[in-house]
Amino acid sequence: xxxxxxxxxxxxxxxxxxxxxxxxxxxxxxxxxxxxxxxxxxxxxxxxxxxxxxxxxxxxxxxxxxxxxxxxxxxxxxxxxxxxxxxxxxxxxxxxxxxxxxxxxxxxxxxxxxxxxxxxxxxxxxxxxxxxxxxxxxxxxxxxxxxxxxxxxxxxxxxxxxxxxxxxxxxxxxxxxxxxxxxxxxxxxxxxxxxxxxxxxxxxxxxxxxxxxxxxxxxxxxxxxxxxxxxxxxxxxxxxxxxxxxxxxxxxxxxxxxxxxxxxxxxxxxxxxxxxxxxxxxxxxxxxxxxxxxxxxxxxxxxxxxxxxxxxxxxxxxxxxxxxxxxxxxxxxxxxxxxxxxxxxxxxxxxxxxxxxxxxxxxxxxxxxxxxxxxxxxxxxxxxxxxxxxxxxxxxxxxxxxxxxxxxxxxxxxxxxxxxxxxxxxxxxxxxxxxxxxxxxxxxxxxxxxxxxxxxxxxxxxxxxxxxxxxxxxxxxxxxxxxxxxxxxxxxxxxxxxxxxxxxxxxxxxxxxxxxxxxxxxxxxxxxxxxxxxxxxxxxxxxxxxxxxxxxxxxxxxxxxxxxxxxxxxxxxxxxxxxxxxxxxxxxxxxxxxxxxxxxxxxxxxxxxxxxxxxxxxxxxxxxxxxxxxxxxxx
Numbered sequence: 001x002x003x004x005x006x007x008x009x010x011x012x013x014x015x016x017x018x019x020x021x022x023x024x025x026x027x028x029x030x031x032x033x034x035x036x037x038x039x040x041x042x043x044x045x046x047x048x049x050x051x052x053x054x055x056x057x058x059x060x061x062x063x064x065x066x067x068x069x070x071x072x073x074x075x076x077x078x079x080x081x082x083x084x085x086x087x088x089x090x091x092x093x094x095x096x097x098x099x100x101x102x103x104x105x106x107x108x109x110x111x112x113x114x115x116x117x118x119x120x121x122x123x124x125x126x127x128x129x130x131x132x133x134x135x136x137x138x139x140x141x142x143x144x145x146x147x148x149x150x151x152x153x154x155x156x157x158x159x160x161x162x163x164x165x166x167x168x169x170x171x172x173x174x175x176x177x178x179x180x181x182x183x184x185x186x187x188x189x190x191x192x193x194x195x196x197x198x199x200x201x202x203x204x205x206x207x208x209x210x211x212x213x214x215x216x217x218x219x220x221x222x223x224x225x226x227x228x229x230x231x232x233x234x235x236x237x238x239x240x241x242x243x244x245x246x247x248x249x250x251x252x253x254x255x256x257x258x259x260x261x262x263x264x265x266x267x268x269x270x271x272x273x274x275x276x277x278x279x280x281x282x283x284x285x286x287x288x289x290x291x292x293x294x295x296x297x298x299x300x301x302x303x304x305x306x307x308x309x310x311x312x313x314x315x316x317x318x319x320x321x322x323x324x325x326x327x328x329x330x331x332x333x334x335x336x337x338x339x340x341x342x343x344x345x346x347x348x349x350x351x352x353x354x355x356x357x358x359x360x361x362x363x364x365x366x367x368x369x370x371x372x373x374x375x376x377x378x379x380x381x382x383x384x385x386x387x388x389x390x391x392x393x394x395x396x397x398x399x400x401x402x403x404x405x406x407x408x409x410x411x412x413x414x415x416x417x418x419x420x421x422x423x424x425x426x427x428x429x430x431x432x433x434x435x436x437x438x439x440x441x442x443x444x445x446x447x448x449x450x451x452x453x454x455x456x457x458x459x460x461x462x463x464x465x466x467x468x469x470x471x472x473x474x475x476x477x478x479x480x481x482x483x484x485x486x487x488x489x490x491x492x493x494x495x496x497x498x499x500x501x502x503x504x505x506x507x508x509x510x511x512x513x514x515x516x517x518x519x520x521x522x523x524x525x526x527x528x529x530x531x532x533x534x535x536x537x538x539x540x541x542x543x544x545x546x547x548x549x550x551x552x553x554x555x556x557x558x559x560x561x562x563x564x565x566x567x568x569x570x571x572x573x574x575x576x577x578x579x580x581x582x583x584x585x586x587x588x589x590x591x592x593x594x595x596x597x598x599x600x601x602x603x604x605x606x607x608x609x610x611x612x613x614x615x616x617x618x619x620x621x622x623x624x625x626x627x628x629x630x631x632x633x634x635x
Contacts, residue, residue, distance in 0.1 A: 017193075017197070020189060020190075020192075020193035020196075023189045023193075024186055024189050024190065024193075027182050027185045027186050027189065028182065028186065030182065031178055031179060031181075031182030031183075034175075034178045035175055035178060035179060038171050038172075038174055038175040038178065045099060045164055045167060045168040045171065046168065047095035047098075048093075048095040048096050048098070048099040048164050049161060049164045049165055049168065050095070051090060051093040051095045051096055052096065052157060052160050052161040052164055053161055054090055055087065055090055055091060055115075055157045056154050056157045056158065056161070058083065058086060058087040058090055059087065059150055059153055059154045059157060060150070060154065061083050062080065062083045062084065062087060062127065062150065063146075063147050063150040063151075065079055065080045065083055066080065066127075066130055066146055066147065066150075067147060080127065080130065080131055081131055084124070084127055084128075084131075087119075088119075088124075091115070091116060091119060096112060099112075099164070100112055100113075103167070106163075106167065107163050108160060108163040108164055108167060111156065111159050111160040111163055112160055114156060115153070115156045115157055115160055118152075118153055118156055119153065122149055122153075123149050123150065123153050126145075126146045126149060127146070130146060200230060200232070201232060203226070204224065204226035204232040204233070204235075204236060205232060207224040207225060207226055207236070208224055208226075208232070208235065208236065208239055210222070211223065211224050211239060211243065212239075215243060215246065220243060220246055220247035220250050221243075221247065222243055223239075223240050223243060224236040224239050224240060227240065263389075266389055267389070269301055270301070270389065270393045273294075273297050273298065273301055273393070273397070274393070274396060274397060274400070276293070276294070276297060277294045277297070277397060277400060277401070278400055280293060280294065281294075281400060281401060281404035282404070285404035285405060285407065285408040286311070286322070286405065286408050288322050288323050291309045291322040291323035292323040294309075294323075294397075294401075295307045295308075295309060295323050295324075295325060296325070298378075298397070299325060301393075302378075302386075302390055302393075303381075304378055304379060304380060305326075305379040305380065305381060306324070306325040306326040306378075306379045307324070307325055307326065307376065307377060307378045307379065308321060308323070308324035308325070308326045308376075308377040309321070309322045309323050309324070309366070309374065309375075309376050309377075309401075310322065310374050310375050310377070311366075311373060311374040311405070312372060312373055312374050312375075322374075326377065326379055361377065361378065361379050361380070362377070362378040362379075362380060362386070363375050363376070363377050363378075364376040364377075364378070364394060364398045365398065365402070366398055366401050366402045366405055367398075367402045367406075368399075368402045368403050368405075368406035369406075370406055371406075373402060373405040373406065373409065374405065376394075376397075376398055376401070378394075438475060441468055441471045441472060441475070445468065448461060448464045448465065448468065494519075494524060494529045494532075494533070495517060495519075497529075497533055498515070498517070498533060498536065498554075498556075499515060501533060501536060501537050501540070502515045502536075502540070502554055505537070505540040505541070505543075505544060508544065509543075509544035511543070511544065511549060511550070511551070511552055512550075512551050512552070513540065513551075513552045513553070513554060514551065514552070514553045514554070515554050516553065516554070516555040516556070517556050518555075518556060518557045518558060519556050519557075519558045519564070520558065521558065522558035522562075522564060522623050523623060524564070524623060527600070527601075528564075528601055528621070528623070531597040531598075531600055531601050532556075532564075532566055532601070532619070534597055535566065535594050535597050535598065535605070535617075535619055536554060536566065536568060538590050538593065538594050539568035539594070539617040540552065540554070540568065541590070542590060542591075543568070543570045543572065543615075546572075547570045547572025547573065547574075547614065547615060548572045548573050549570035549571050549572030549573075549614060550571055550572075551570070551571050552568070552569065552570045552571075553567070553568070553569040553570075554566075554567075554568055555567045555569075558623065562622060562623050563620060563621070563622055563623070564620070564621055564622070564623050565618065565619070565620045566618070566619040566620075567616060567617065567618045567619070568616075568617040569610055569614060569615070569616050569617075570610070570614040570615055571610070571612065571613055571614040572613075572614045572615065573613075573614075574609050574610070574613065574614055574615050591607065594617070598619055598621070601619075601621040602621060602622065603619060603620055603621025603622070604619070604620050604621075605617070605618070605619050606618045606619075
């Protein structure tokens with residue numbers, strides 16, 4: 001049985017379970033059906049036993065009636081006849097006929113037929129004879145013979161009843177045996193089915209669960225041994241395939257994670273190197289300490305044998321080595337050293353490998369869009385080629401170094417230009433002020449020389465001396481103005497410097513000067529602030545010297561079109577000389593300087609009489625160094 005279940009379960013677990021359930025059901029139904037049939041037979045046998053037992057009672061009753069009639073000498077045969085009729089009806093009872101029909105060849109059938117024959121041939125005739133003749137006609141011997149016949153007949157009936165009882169007990173034993181066999185078969189089927197389920201379901205399922213738990217803990221070597229043709233066997237095969245696939249995928253994933261981790265580590269180190277290099281280049285783009293630190297980090301990151309950073313000479317001399325971890329180059333002339341530069345002038349737009357020599361040394365240009373500033377020389381191990389990420393790092397690093405060197409070069413050029421411009425301004429200021437005054441005094445001195453030799457021209461000499469003295473005073477005053485201008489420092493914000501200048505001239509001349517600043521949200525460059533402040537100072541100086549005013553106003557306004565207007569007004573006597581420019585007049589020298597400063601602001605300066613009396617100086621320019629185009633007339 002167990003082998004059969006194993007064969008069934010090996011093909012399909014569901015088929016095995018279904019077969020087990022069908023077997024248990026068949027055993028139960030078969031047992032109940034047989035039990036029902038046996039019970040029905042037993043039920044008929046019981047009725048037959050009762051009927052057969054009643055035949056014994058009726059036989060004894062008939063004998064008792066005959067014996068009673070004989071002893072009492074009573075010839076009343078009605079009771080006996082009634083007993084005979086009752087006996088015959090009982091002898092032909094349906095229960096006995098049913099048993100006879102079910103078991104025609106059984107011992108009971110033979111005994112029953114014999115009882116009926118004995119009744120019909122022997123006992124009934126005697127009873128009828130007894131009922132037809134009187135008691136007196138029969139002697140005692142006849143009665144005794146009738147009673148003996150009744151006793152023999154009862155003995156036959158006893159045999160028939162015993163046979164019925166034995167048959168009934170036999171059937172009950174059959175029913176008990178059938179039930180016991182059904183119970184045993186059910187028990188065997190259940191045990192074998194449970195064993196097959198344990199072996200074919202529970203054990204493989206436990207293996208699958210254990211393997212799944214091992215995989216969940218990260219042990220991808222878990223495999224199941226149950227790989228049969230049933231459902232769990234096929235599931236075990238699928239589990240093993242999945243476990244191998246997951247193991248391979250996990251191994252690949254670990255390798256990829258390790259590669260990505262290494263790549264991220266390299267990227268972080270590269271970014272850290274770039275960040276450190278950019279920060280140091282921002283602070284000191286040409287300092288040797290900057291390059292020594294950058295080269296040390298670069299050597300450690302790329303595992304180089306050494307590196308060197310050189311700058312192109314400005315005047316065709318040898319290259320300047322800023323920092324190096326290599327031996328000194330024997331020939332550092334940039335134009336002649338092909339080993340260092342590798343003709344970097346012709347490698348613009350090309351990959352960095354075009355500059356790599358056969359000895360593994362690599363020369364990278366330090367350039368920006370405006371030109372070449374130097375070279376970065378790297379010494380790689382033999383047969384070593386740069387990886388793509390290393391190439392990208394070097395390209396980014398050399399690009400940032402080139403930009404930093406270019407910005408430093410441009411800043412130096414701007415400082416030189418600013419110095420030259422400032423010297424030009426000083427020369428122009430000296431030429432337009434003190435030089436002209438000295439030229440005027442030279443002319444006066446040449447006029448004074450012939451006048452002093454003629455005593456008749458004393459008054460003319462006095463006038464010339466007076467003009468000469470006024471010219472010297474004007475030159476001295478202009479010199480002090482220039483010194484004040486050159487010493488002016490843009491310390492603090494523009495508003496505080498403007499307020500200080502207004503307070504200075506108000507205190508110097510005892511003149512109320514009203515300041516109205518409306519430059520909120522306007523941003524001026526340092527150049528615009530200096531020129532604006534000097535124009536205001538020059539205008540206020542003219543007010544104090546020439547206007548004879550009682551009040552003065554300084555107003556600065558920022559307009560919606562980003563234009564700035566500056567106006568200096570006074571309520572003085574005005575000046576007819578505003579529209580005339582006589583040579584040698586210090587007043588007009590200051591006006592010329594103000595116009596030049598306005599041109600430096602790309603703006604317009606206008607000086608005209610004020611409608612309420614006095615003079616108006618109006619300046620208009622564009623803020624944030626925006627070029628002015630067709631600016632309208634100031635105020």
